[in-house]
Amino acid sequence: MAKTIVPIGPYHPLQEEPEFFTLTVDGEKIIDIDVRVGYNHRGIEKLSESKTFDQSTFVIERICGICSTSHPFAYTRAVEDIIPMEVPERAKFIRTIIAEGERIHSHLLWLGLAGHFLGYNTVYMWAWKLREEILDAMEILSGNRQNYAMFKPGGVRRDIKAEDIPVVLKKIDSIIPTAVMLKKAVIDDPVLHARTKGVGILTKENAINYSALGPTARASGVARDLRKNCPYGAYDRMEWDMIVTENGDVFDKVVVRVLELFESIKIIKWCLNNLPKGEIDAKIKDIPPGEGIGHIEAPRGETFHYVRSDGTNRPARHKVRAPTFMNLPTYKATILGQTLSDATIILAAIDPCYCCTERVAVRNIKGKKLLHGEDLVRMSQQKTELLRKKMGVK
Amino acid sequence: MSIKLNALLKSPWVFHLSTGSCNNCDIEILDCLTPRFDIERFGMLLAGSIRHADVLLVTGSCNRQSVERLKKLYEQVPKPCLVVAIGECALSRGMFIHSYNCPEPLDKIIPVDVYIPGCPPKPEAIIAGVVKLIGKIKNKK
Numbered sequence A: 001m002a003k004t005i006v007p008i009g010p011y012h013p014l015q016e017e018p019e020f021f022t023l024t025v026d027g028e029k030i031i032d033i034d035v036r037v038g039y040n041h042r043g044i045e046k047l048s049e050s051k052t053f054d055q056s057t058f059v060i061e062r063i064c065g066i067c068s069t070s071h072p073f074a075y076t077r078a079v080e081d082i083i084p085m086e087v088p089e090r091a092k093f094i095r096t097i098i099a100e101g102e103r104i105h106s107h108l109l110w111l112g113l114a115g116h117f118l119g120y121n122t123v124y125m126w127a128w129k130l131r132e133e134i135l136d137a138m139e140i141l142s143g144n145r146q147n148y149a150m151f152k153p154g155g156v157r158r159d160i161k162a163e164d165i166p167v168v169l170k171k172i173d174s175i176i177p178t179a180v181m182l183k184k185a186v187i188d189d190p191v192l193h194a195r196t197k198g199v200g201i202l203t204k205e206n207a208i209n210y211s212a213l214g215p216t217a218r219a220s221g222v223a224r225d226l227r228k229n230c231p232y233g234a235y236d237r238m239e240w241d242m243i244v245t246e247n248g249d250v251f252d253k254v255v256v257r258v259l260e261l262f263e264s265i266k267i268i269k270w271c272l273n274n275l276p277k278g279e280i281d282a283k284i285k286d287i288p289p290g291e292g293i294g295h296i297e298a299p300r301g302e303t304f305h306y307v308r309s310d311g312t313n314r315p316a317r318h319k320v321r322a323p324t325f326m327n328l329p330t331y332k333a334t335i336l337g338q339t340l341s342d343a344t345i346i347l348a349a350i351d352p353c354y355c356c357t358e359r360v361a362v363r364n365i366k367g368k369k370l371l372h373g374e375d376l377v378r379m380s381q382q383k384t385e386l387l388r389k390k391m392g393v394k
Numbered sequence B: 001m002s003i004k005l006n007a008l009l010k011s012p013w014v015f016h017l018s019t020g021s022c023n024n025c026d027i028e029i030l031d032c033l034t035p036r037f038d039i040e041r042f043g044m045l046l047a048g049s050i051r052h053a054d055v056l057l058v059t060g061s062c063n064r065q066s067v068e069r070l071k072k073l074y075e076q077v078p079k080p081c082l083v084v085a086i087g088e089c090a091l092s093r094g095m096f097i098h099s100y101n102c103p104e105p106l107d108k109i110i111p112v113d114v115y116i117p118g119c120p121p122k123p124e125a126i127i128a129g130v131v132k133l134i135g136k137i138k139n140k141k
Helices: A044-049 A053-061 A070-082 A089-117 A121-142 A164-187 A190-196 A204-209 A214-218 A250-273 A323-334 A340-349 A355-359 A373-391 B003-010 B024-031 B064-076 B087-092 B094-098 B123-140
Strands: A003-008 A019-026 A029-037 A290-298 A301-309 A315-321 A362-364 B013-018 B055-059 B082-086 B114-116
Touching: A019 A340, A029 A323, A029 A340, A044 A053, A044 A315, A044 B094, A053 A070, A053 A315, A070 A089, A070 A290, A070 A301, A070 A315, A089 A121, A089 A164, A089 A250, A089 A340, A121 A164, A121 B024, A164 A250, A190 A250, A190 A373, A204 A323, A214 A250, A214 A301, A214 A323, A250 A340, A301 A323, A323 A340, A340 A373, B003 B123, B013 B024, B024 B055, B024 B082, B024 B087, B024 B123, B055 B087, B055 B123, B082 B087, B082 B123, B087 B094, B087 B114, B114 B123
Parallel strands: B013 B055, B055 B082, B082 B114
Antiparallel strands: A003 A019, A003 A362, A019 A029, A290 A301, A301 A315
16 A cells, blocks of 8 residues: 655644644545644743733734634633623623624635635635725724734723714625625535535534534534623623534535624624623723633634733733644544545635645655645645536536 | 846745744735735736745744744745745744744844835735835836
8 A cells, every 4th residue: 555645834824823734645545644733833821921911912912813803802801800800891892893803804714715725716806805894894993904902901992983883884784795695606506515515524423522613513513602602792692693504514614604704794783783881991900819711712613711810910821722723633533534635625624724735745655756735726626627517517 | 137137027926934923914915915905916926836936925923943944945936036024023023022932033034125014014015015125126227
């Protein structure tokens, strides 16, 4: 049996955690996978301990550009848990709005790149064009396209102005028709069905055993969403649905994310329309010794922060667990036995690092054949093209 | 100006290299490719391999793991090549200046031609930076 080892990575600029995959391949079939993490280590936990509680939020925000709300949100909740205290009502709503805005742009980003890997560059361009509108709305609310810097322990840093609300609502309303179109294009497409249905299945049992989080778990029928199970912010005030599907394949993961877009839009609109008046900051004076945990539902799953205080103005220990850390091992369950041309989309399905696939070199052990990252993406795109012809779809 | 450099400026192919950034700069670079900003108007294309690149867009604060790889990659770029440092981390390591894992700023490792500040810089700023770089080299003639 001629085994081939496919190293993927380690540098993939798109996601928070660069990883190094080693796929062992027998012909077309993937028979083993090994994941190594730790290439993007910047010593953030240690840096956070050298800064004051207020300054830390800015470092935490830069753990990941896409999750630049989730991490500060979890961190501020952990700090508030030490005291313990309640955040003013208005601050809760503003936090929810920003967090959901981030979810929309993160899911759109993923959808676009998934489309790109399947050879649907139209989806890529449409999704990213749609994403610009959301970034505009976020810029109006927070002053920046990403890295919003809205969070601080005890509340939020910036208020939402009353005159901005109609502008933002209009922006969000304007994306709904395009989003509906995109949903139809993605969910009703026969080629996409053929390409993603039954591919990379994560069974419910495996999702529980591997402690999968976020959309990865919800696509497998595990109703696990902190916003519902353990409400924080303003999530328990309004009606919204947790999207759970049963099959756990790539298609279901797409469906979960696409449908969550609409739930997020619903939540933002409700929050903006019902924004309570009042303070936005509880003005924490000092933080007593003790420890606190904060966890929130990030676009990719549960983000968990642990902060210990020794009574000074700096955290004594700060621990972060990002959702991808839990979702990565599910590859063991999903990718084995699949073909190489499906590898890109399965690896991308948990929303990890896509760009990894652009740096892949497929190497025969004897060193006779050398393929590159583009070849793998091309293989994936060719398969779609082939299916398209077979099914007679243009 | 050499013929090579002149030819390069007609349609610079950019390669995007992350040396331990938080993704924001990387996403903004990708944003430049999408319909709203569309850098292909200026003849700029994102190259898939570093061996096809004329311009290197470097983001991130160069941690210990990436410094070695960055040097290796820089050796592989066909010369002349232009290096653009994007974002605060690549410029001066920004927030990570005191981190134990970010020993050197980018311009101590490889020569840098243009610095684009911002955390993250907006796509407009990135495009303006690259266009300025091209203008600067053309005027040197």
